[in-house]
Amino acid sequence: MAERDIFLTYEGLKKLENELEELKTVKRREIADKIKHALAFGDISENSEYDQVKNEQAQLEERIAKLEMILRNAKLIDDEDISTDIVTVGSKVLVKDLEYDEEMEYTIVGSAEADPYEGKISNESPVGKALLGKKKDDIVDVRVPDGFIKYQIISITR
Known part of the structure; x- marks a missing residue:
């Protein structure tokens, strides 16, 4: 490996x-x-x-x-290095699913500690990759097996 x-x-x-x-x-x-x-x-x-x-x-x-x-x-991942301006590994991101009008919070983590049931998603997952580098209010298209999901970033915290 x-x-x-x-x-x-x-x-x-x-x-x-x-x-x-x-x-x-x-x-x-x-x-x-x-x-x-x-x-x-x-x-x-x-x-x-x-x-x-x-x-x-x-x-x-x-x-x-x-x-x-x-x-x-x-x-x-040092908390001090986590930006609240753009999504990085370590960010907590509140997103709104624009189709279903539902909000979800994800913490972007490395693949070794990803646990979707706890809201921890990998920086290598489709959602994690799509969110990285984005800013508050950005609209993000995430490719999923059924097509695309549109998320709007509501907030970025540590």
Whole structure:
């Protein structure tokens, strides 16, 4: 995987650091115990518990490697650097859907901490890309699978 800058808020950085610490200390130990238990059944060539726990271990190590890569390439979004004049990574943007006359608030974050259910959208998502660089009152067309959505930017905050 090509390494690139990954934008994180302070909150997102701490969340990923805590997850990594949990995986390296608690989860690795749990898997080691499961492996010991599975090995107690004897012949590993036909031991489904052993195969399952080894797959679990591989998934854990893959997640640890991914988190380490994210943290190695993390660029912390400083609140002081977040403009309220134009949309940047870290901005909270209140938009109005012009077709349905509904308002939504999005926080533009890096892809590693995007969570649409919490209103955190990636700077690489269609909506995030369309909003970046725009100003208050701008009308933004966002390409979606069904066509386009028109948003008007109501406010930009930190």
